[in-house]
Amino acid sequence: MYEELRNELKKRKYRITAQREMILKIFLESKGRHLGVDEVYRELLNRNVRVSKATVYRAVELLVELGFLRKLNFGEGLYRYELIDRSTRESHQHVICQKCGKIVEINSEQVKKIVSDISEKTGYVIKWHDLKFYGLCPECQKEESKAPESGQRTEISEEG
Amino acid sequence: MYEELRNELKKRKYRITAQREMILKIFLESKGRHLGVDEVYRELLNRNVRVSKATVYRAVELLVELGFLRKLNFGEGLYRYELIDRSTRESHQHVICQKCGKIVEINSEQVKKIVSDISEKTGYVIKWHDLKFYGLCPECQKEESKAPESGQRTEISEEG
DNA sequence: CTACTTGCAAATGCTTTGCAAAATT
DNA sequence: AATTTTGCAAAGCATTTGCAAGTAG
Numbered sequence: 001m002y003e004e005l006r007n008e009l010k011k012r013k014y015r016i017t018a019q020r021e022m023i024l025k026i027f028l029e030s031k032g033r034h035l036g037v038d039e040v041y042r043e044l045l046n047r048n049v050r051v052s053k054a055t056v057y058r059a060v061e062l063l064v065e066l067g068f069l070r071k072l073n074f075g076e077g078l079y080r081y082e083l084i085d086r087s088t089r090e091s092h093q094h095v096i097c098q099k100c101g102k103i104v105e106i107n108s109e110q111v112k113k114i115v116s117d118i119s120e121k122t123g124y125v126i127k128w129h130d131l132k133f134y135g136l137c138p139e140c141q142k143e144e145s146k147a148p149e150s151g152q153r154t155e156i157s158e159e160g
Numbered sequence: 161m162y163e164e165l166r167n168e169l170k171k172r173k174y175r176i177t178a179q180r181e182m183i184l185k186i187f188l189e190s191k192g193r194h195l196g197v198d199e200v201y202r203e204l205l206n207r208n209v210r211v212s213k214a215t216v217y218r219a220v221e222l223l224v225e226l227g228f229l230r231k232l233n234f235g236e237g238l239y240r241y242e243l244i245d246r247s248t249r250e251s252h253q254h255v256i257c258q259k260c261g262k263i264v265e266i267n268s269e270q271v272k273k274i275v276s277d278i279s280e281k282t283g284y285v286i287k288w289h290d291l292k293f294y295g296l297c298p299e300c301q302k303e304e305s306k307a308p309e310s311g312q313r314t315e316i317s318e319e320g
Numbered sequence: 321c322t323a324c325t326t327g328c329a330a331a332t333g334c335t336t337t338g339c340a341a342a343a344t345t
Numbered sequence: 346a347a348t349t350t351t352g353c354a355a356a357g358c359a360t361t362t363g364c365a366a367g368t369a370g
Contacts (some may be wrong), residue, residue, distance in 0.1 A: 052328070055326055095284050122266070124297050134287055212351065328363105
């Protein structure tokens with residue numbers, strides 16, 4: 001993957017730097033996680049890699065541009081990034097528990113249908129999509145039935 | 161609708177204020193638009209209604225809580241709000257042109273299917289969802305074919 | 321050696337908050 | 346009269362940016 005990064009960088013006349021490789025490395029070693037800039041930054045500090053946060057900001061945006069990362073927004077007031085599977089480039093759907101925050105990723109075959117339906121209805125050529133589903137995970141459903149309407153509501157509420 | 165707002169406020173022990181009604185009014189008179197706090201604020205100034213921006217922030221969040229507005233995020237670095245159809249409470253999908261930014265709202269019947277599919281696969285009870293589709297609107301497709309790869313890329317890239 | 325990248329600190333922009341004054345109940 | 350809401354200014358955060366110093370090609 002580092003080789004791929006070097007190639008992409010060369011191709012687009014960007015320079016190969018240790019910082020860029022280290023930042024991609026963090027994502028490669030945190031597969032499946034959705035990291036915010038601060039988390040990446042802290043992880044680098046943990047590993048005694050001295051980089052500035054500004055560089056992390058610049059690097060993740062570059063990695064998005066080069067197709068290594070996807071920029072995510074769960075309405076928390078910050079952006080998160082996840083590694084893209086460069087072989088399929090396929091996006092998945094995020095299913096988020098509004099009580100405990102657990103995020104499950106799935107891939108529904110129904111997505112293709114809805115995309116073609118929307119394309120047909122609007123005349124738009126759909127390039128990509130962002131599908132989030134909010135609800136209660138199985139564990140939180142159990143708790144919910146034990147103590148229904150128990151007050152503390154997790155303040156997740158955002159859509160787009 | 162103002163009656164409905166007054167009832168909701170009373171029901172939850174909030175007070176009926178001119179500011180809250182005015183802010184809801186802005187949305188009622190801008191149906192179909194996705195307004196940011198600053199836009200609401202400016203619209204109020206245009207109408208010579210003196211309110212502080214802090215009050216707008218507080219009011220829109222309250223209106224979300226009361227079920228009058230939905231909070232949206234198109235990855236621009238700010239939140240937008242749209243009026244909820246309180247009779248159906250149904251959400252629609254946003255189809256966004258990544259070149260000109262035009263947003264079309266549609267309602268695909270496929271959504272029900274994908275929701276039940278996801279529910280089945282994950283065990284989550286889905287309460288609501290947030291579905292965004294990005295691509296090119298018909299007009300921008302034409303321009304694209306005239307001047308393909310013409311440089312200026314609209315920096316829309318965010319997902320969740 | 322030239323051009324790009326980094327680090328730092330300052331700046332930006334949206335949103336939140338503390339508190340006294342104003343308004344609602 | 347008691348309590349909530351508002352306005353204002355300050356504070357809070359995530360993110361961006363200007364610029365000099367460092368580094369890749």
